[in-house]
Amino acid sequence: MPEIRVTPLGAGQDVGRSCILVSIGGKNIMLDCGMHMGYNDDRRFPDFSYITQNGRLTEFLDCVIISHFHLDHCGALPYMSEMVGYDGPIYMTHPTKAICPILLEDFRKITVDKKGETNFFTSQMIKDCMKKVVPLNLHQTVQVDEELEIKAYYAGHVLGAAMVQIKVGSESVVYTGDYNMTPDRHLGAAWIDKCRPDLLISESTYATTIRDSKRCRERDFLKKVHETVERGGKVLIPVFALGRAQELCILLETFWERMNLKAPIYFSTGLTEKANHYYKLFITWTNQKIRKTFVQRNMFEFKHIKAFDRSYADNPGPMVVFATPGMLHAGQSLLIFKKWAGNEKNMVIMPGYCVQGTVGHKILNGQKKLEMEGRATLDVKLQVEYMSFSAHADAKGIMQLIRMAEPRNMLLVHGEAKKMEFLKDKIEQEFSISCYMPANGETTSIVTNPSVPVDISLNLLKREMALGGPLPDAKRPRTMHGTLIMKDDSLRLVSPEQALKELGLSEHQLRFTCRVLLHDPHSDTDTLGRIYTHLKSVLKSYSIQHVSDGTVIVESIVIKVTSSAEEPNLKVILLSWSYQIADSTDTKKKKKKSSFDL
Amino acid sequence: MDISSDESDDWFMESLNTYKDLHVFQLEHPTKVIEWTGDKNICVAGYTGARSEILELLLPLKLYAGENQGLCAERDFKVQHGGFSEEPIESLIHIPGTRCVVTSGSFSTTLQIWDIGGDDSDVIKKTGVINLKSTSAKGSKIAPGLTDEPAVLHGSCISEVQLTEIATGRVLYTVAKESSDSVSGLQFVNACVFLICASDGSLLMGDTRDPSTCHYPLEDSKSDLHWAFGLRTDGSQSEPSCCTVARLSSSGHMLLSDLRNVQRPFCQTQLNVQHNTSENDFLNVCWAPVLDRCLSVSGFDGTVHIYNTMNWSTEGQSPQPVFSHRGHEMSDEAKYSGSLPVVTIHSWHQSRPKTVLSAATDGSLHVWDWVDKITDR
Numbered sequence: 001m002p003e004i005r006v007t008p009l010g011a012g013q014d015v016g017r018s019c020i021l022v023s024i025g026g027k028n029i030m031l032d033c034g035m036h037m038g039y040n041d042d043r044r045f046p047d048f049s050y051i052t053q054n055g056r057l058t059e060f061l062d063c064v065i066i067s068h069f070h071l072d073h074c075g076a077l078p079y080m081s082e083m084v085g086y087d088g089p090i091y092m093t094h095p096t097k098a099i100c101p102i103l104l105e106d107f108r109k110i111t112v113d114k115k116g117e118t119n120f121f122t123s124q125m126i127k128d129c130m131k132k133v134v135p136l137n138l139h140q141t142v143q144v145d146e147e148l149e150i151k152a153y154y155a156g157h158v159l160g161a162a163m164v165q166i167k168v169g170s171e172s173v174v175y176t177g178d179y180n181m182t183p184d185r186h187l188g189a190a191w192i193d194k195c196r197p198d199l200l201i202s203e204s205t206y207a208t209t210i211r212d213s214k215r216c217r218e219r220d221f222l223k224k225v226h227e228t229v230e231r232g233g234k235v236l237i238p239v240f241a242l243g244r245a246q247e248l249c250i251l252l253e254t255f256w257e258r259m260n261l262k263a264p265i266y267f268s269t270g271l272t273e274k275a276n277h278y279y280k281l282f283i284t285w286t287n288q289k290i291r292k293t294f295v296q297r298n299m300f301e302f303k304h305i306k307a308f309d310r311s312y313a314d315n316p317g318p319m320v321v322f323a324t325p326g327m328l329h330a331g332q333s334l335l336i337f338k339k340w341a342g343n344e345k346n347m348v349i350m351p352g353y354c355v356q357g358t359v360g361h362k363i364l365n366g367q368k369k370l371e372m373e374g375r376a377t378l379d380v381k382l383q384v385e386y387m388s389f390s391a392h393a394d395a396k397g398i399m400q401l402i403r404m405a406e407p408r409n410m411l412l413v414h415g416e417a418k419k420m421e422f423l424k425d426k427i428e429q430e431f432s433i434s435c436y437m438p439a440n441g442e443t444t445s446i447v448t449n450p451s452v453p454v455d456i457s458l459n460l461l462k463r464e465m466a467l468g469g470p471l472p473d474a475k476r477p478r479t480m481h482g483t484l485i486m487k488d489d490s491l492r493l494v495s496p497e498q499a500l501k502e503l504g505l506s507e508h509q510l511r512f513t514c515r516v517l518l519h520d521p522h523s524d525t526d527t528l529g530r531i532y533t534h535l536k537s538v539l540k541s542y543s544i545q546h547v548s549d550g551t552v553i554v555e556s557i558v559i560k561v562t563s564s565a566e567e568p569n570l571k572v573i574l575l576s577w578s579y580q581i582a583d584s585t586d587t588k589k590k591k592k593k594s595s596f597d598l
Numbered sequence: 599m600d601i602s603s604d605e606s607d608d609w610f611m612e613s614l615n616t617y618k619d620l621h622v623f624q625l626e627h628p629t630k631v632i633e634w635t636g637d638k639n640i641c642v643a644g645y646t647g648a649r650s651e652i653l654e655l656l657l658p659l660k661l662y663a664g665e666n667q668g669l670c671a672e673r674d675f676k677v678q679h680g681g682f683s684e685e686p687i688e689s690l691i692h693i694p695g696t697r698c699v700v701t702s703g704s705f706s707t708t709l710q711i712w713d714i715g716g717d718d719s720d721v722i723k724k725t726g727v728i729n730l731k732s733t734s735a736k737g738s739k740i741a742p743g744l745t746d747e748p749a750v751l752h753g754s755c756i757s758e759v760q761l762t763e764i765a766t767g768r769v770l771y772t773v774a775k776e777s778s779d780s781v782s783g784l785q786f787v788n789a790c791v792f793l794i795c796a797s798d799g800s801l802l803m804g805d806t807r808d809p810s811t812c813h814y815p816l817e818d819s820k821s822d823l824h825w826a827f828g829l830r831t832d833g834s835q836s837e838p839s840c841c842t843v844a845r846l847s848s849s850g851h852m853l854l855s856d857l858r859n860v861q862r863p864f865c866q867t868q869l870n871v872q873h874n875t876s877e878n879d880f881l882n883v884c885w886a887p888v889l890d891r892c893l894s895v896s897g898f899d900g901t902v903h904i905y906n907t908m909n910w911s912t913e914g915q916s917p918q919p920v921f922s923h924r925g926h927e928m929s930d931e932a933k934y935s936g937s938l939p940v941v942t943i944h945s946w947h948q949s950r951p952k953t954v955l956s957a958a959t960d961g962s963l964h965v966w967d968w969v970d971k972i973t974d975r
Contacts, residue, residue: 209677210624210625210676210677211623212658212675213621213622213624216621216622222614364669386669387671388673394674395626399626418719420720422677422680422721423680425721426651426680426682429682
């Protein structure tokens with residue numbers, strides 16, 4: 001049976017890393033190649049031994065597809081391609097291609113330089129890996145090879161995030177990566193057409209949540225900033241250049257305007273340049289509002305927000321500063337943090353996940369004393385706030401996506417089966433489709449029912465219509481006979497004669513004979529005549545001819561009568577017929593029977 | 599660069615000062631029940647479709663993080679258990695000390711008994727039914743018994759009110775009063791004493807040890823008004839002498855009575871609310887579990903009003919609420935739908951003094967912690 005096989009790589013119940021293998025139509029695809037951020041050893045890499053025990057992966061994979069730049073989806077890519085070995089194509093959208101190497105390099109620096117790890121990819125490996133990347137545009141079908149094609153759809157979530165449709169012949173799979181169904185200030189909502197894939201694969205990490213509104217998260221953010229500034233404190237917001245930074249700036253700008261606040265807001269110049277550059281490149285990836293704004297003016301030209309100079313950090317009084325990098329692991333944001341950490345009036349707002357080993361990670365775990373270079377300790381007295389702005393689809397979102405794409409089957413990864421039975425029931429009941437939830441390392445096989453398109457020759461079609469009535473009715477399938485010719489990439493159904501002609505073969509006819517002995521004193525001719533008359537009376541619906549050359553023909557069965565040489569009264573009735581379909585077998589049987597009656 | 603400065607934005611901006619915490623959620627289907635099943639868990643259920651979902655939700659952990667609230671980013675509800683009901687759910691109650699809930703549906707001939715489930719499965723399963731004598735549009739009103747053996751007090755009209763043991767289906771007590779008045783609400787004061795509020799505002803007090811009940815009709819009963827009640831007790835084994843009952847009419851008329859003297863309300867007042875002429879029974883009045891003498895009111899529109907009854911007297915002046923939650927009217931959904939949502943139900947948090955949960959007809963579910971302008975700051 002044709003089937004699609006899906007295996008999420010990983011062990012047990014661990015979530016936090018995406019790497020899914022899909023086999024479809026004889027093709028093998030790797031979806032995402034994420035790093036598990038919770039482990040310090042080799043468990044953080046996906047276990048590629050599932051694909052092959054040793055050796056390179058190139059011959060086992062037709063392509064690798066990366067959905068977006070978050071490290072839990074692309075963090076292990078250089079390891080996979082350069083240390084394990086893979087030379088085939090790696091597909092991702094343009095923004096992902098631009099941003100991935102930056103994040104990977106940052107991540108590498110933290111892991112190797114700060115934590116002193118050795119089994120890790122190098123800067124050169126990141127570069128070599130990215131050389132294998134083939135960028136994707138939205139809604140554009142890309143032929144990976146003659147049979148495999150892929151198409152990217154907008155996923156929302158972060159800049160450049162895509163959902164991907166993978167198609168081989170008439171079988172298809174859609175992988176969602178991370179997505180969200182509600183638009184926010186800088187990104188739109190995920191969208192896909194009614195592509196009716198055989199299988200829709202989605203993360204289920206947030207499937208059993210009901211998300212608090214974006215507005216309330218923003219409200220909290222503004223409240224914290226406002227409270228700090230009101231008491232004369234300073235707010236540090238470490239951000240990655242793209243995504244949230246811009247959104248939060250817009251939010252603060254509007255708030256400052258409305259509340260007539262005077263405290264200065266700064267962002268570091270490194271942030272501006274990079275962000276502007278990327279937004280210019282990827283303007284089509286943002287939502288309508290941002291696009292309109294950007295067209296009107298440089299999006300970082302705010303009334304209340306100014307470029308930062310490092311000397312400002314020492315200025316007295318309240319202020320808000322956006323600085324990179326986002327996890328406080330180096331650079332300007334760390335410098336500012338060191339200056340402000342000792343004052344409890346100040347605040348640092350972490351707008352996202354921080355990798356282990358970074359200062360960001362430590363303070364989010366409640367650490368109050370940090371060890372800095374040169375054995376100096378830093379007392380963390382300022383207020384630490386963790387705010388999550390990332391947009392994910394919840395249970396409602398998953399239902400909406402299924403409604404949009406209309407898959408025949410659903411597969412949820414990264415959930416605990418016993419905690420998702422309700423969602424499985426819900427999906428199965430509402431959409432009458434099967435919902436699978438494999439554990440990591442477990443393979444799910446989904447049987448597909450692909451239709452195979454075949455061209456039928458006009459002659460054959462006409463012949464069929466003559467036999468059985470009007471053109472084929474999809475509701476009433478009919479069996480028909482013909483010869484299937486599979487040549488190059490085409491499948492054709494033609495009549496046997498035409499097939500023989502095309503193949504240059506001569507037609508052979510098989511004739512069967514049978515002798516029936518009969519005692520009859522009449523002459524040969526008379527006996528034949530009596531047989532003829534008899535058959536005519538019992539086989540009324542068949543065509544029976546008495547031919548002048550001394551044969552009786554019933555349909556295609558020929559009957560001759562001769563006398564035995566030894567005994568003139570012993571007549572030999574020779575029956576001969578060609579190989580035909582079952583209909584005539586009945587005729588033959590009837591004839592045999594009636595001959596006994598004689 | 600402008601975010602449209604409409605009323606909704608203003609309200610959100612204002613909320614920085616008017617609320618300590620604010621969480622806004624959108625359920626797939628609206629609920630008219632919010633029932634606590636644990637310190638941090640509530641049950642909600644659909645009432646708009648033929649088939650409804652019952653969900654047990656875990657409240658956002660951020661609310662419980664105390665001093666470490668800043669480090670906790672968990673702002674979402676988690677769906678811990680879910681199940682399907684073949685009927686729209688009008689009422690849902692939790693049986694204290696168990697994982698059992700009972701639901702009643704519109705025009706249903708039975709009450710449904712459910713096991714919410716434990717750690718091994720997230721499916722809410724139906725475990726049985728209780729047969730009813732008759733059906734009603736609003737479904738039977740239900741209340742948990744407060745005895746050790748799980749039981750449910752139920753009835754849609756007064757003469758049919760009975761106490762049924764859940765495990766066996768045995769009828770433990772029947773109200774002996776002949777009355778076809780429809781029940782608006784019922785509740786046990788303690789293990790034996792219960793209170794029934796009829797739709798016309800009259801009260802019945804009964805004791806399961808005594809077949810007769812005391813009936814307290816309203817002095818001045820108007821037929822087109824519908825009444826709801828809220829009982830304030832100081833625990834599950836209260837004496838009637840420590841209990842206060844608030845009755846609220848669909849025109850905003852409020853009566854406060856001491857259970858020692860039900861016949862004579864110690865306070866009567868007219869709230870400044872829009873008269874609710876619709877057939878819905880979203881009328882809701884609750885006493886705050888922690889704040890002294892505070893009660894809350896909803897069901898007239900998309901607002902929840904909180905009053906401090908301490909300063910109410912028997913004079914009929916219209917009191918001002920100490921706080922009004924207008925969040926349900928300010929949602930994006932409300933903007934686009936054309937009709938404003940109505941709050942279907944609200945409930946106070948058991949231990950956090952000023953935290954309230956409220957739900958509305960548009961599927962919104964809010965959790966909010968309001969700021970009292972006078973006492974806070």
